[in-house]
Amino acid sequence: MPSPDNQTDKVLQSLDGIGKLQAPDFFYTRLQARMEKELLNEPAPFLLLRPAFLSSCLALVLAFNIITLLINTKDTAAQNNGAAGIESFAREYNMNTATQLYE
């Protein structure tokens, strides 16, 4: 009976010069069938997460912001013009426009 050391070496050398395995027959055919099944049945990404949808939403929000900003700026300018007009009218006719509630 071989010594334990010899036995250990024999086990450790058992894979020396081992041959290489080949893939099973019809591997490509089976792979093709699996790919068709998996890739065709892949669920489409959720609409709300698609980059095209997200970027168009972002563009829309930006456009609304810009439009709102432009409208507000115009309104403020018009209001300011209106106030200045009243004051110049009051000065012209020597009228006091200030409220004097506590007098």
Next chain:
Amino acid sequence: MTEQELISRLQKGDEQAYKLLVSLYQDKVFNTAVGLLQQHGDAEDIAQEVFIQVYRSVPQFKGAAALSTWIYRITVTKCLDHIRSKKRKKRFGFVMSIFGNNNQLVYEPADFHHPAVVLDKKEDAALLFKMIDGLPENQKTAFILNKLEDLGYREIAAIMQTTESAVDSLLQRARQNLKKSVSAKINNSS
């Protein structure tokens, strides 16, 4: 056809190029997967998953590594993920069996007999494969790539994204660990 031509045809979605790629690499992928997983059925499944992953990722392949290195890397990653998931399931099954929620048996897999091992070495090789299975992941990967795929240190280092000296150290530690565990097993059984 050069590797660069093959890659550019693959990136254009050429089916013939894909068929050629599979025929060139199927044996390497399968052989590596059998070595790491020690299961024929699982190895074939994983080999298929590797080529599906290659098909999905080839448009983003920049050619930083050789095609073979990239495919080996995918194979190793898929095999290690599969082993981890199997271990998790096994642990979960064991816990469930303790609590009595599941009567499924937690079975130990039978010895793995590699078909390429010659008959008079079958028993020794089965014992060695059992011990290889107990090695840490990176030692196991380096050992299998070196022993079963005959890859050199440089190639293994590229696949494992490490240095050649690290591969050398991994292989040395793997051999030492295997020697210890095989010798302990032989001493216990004699």
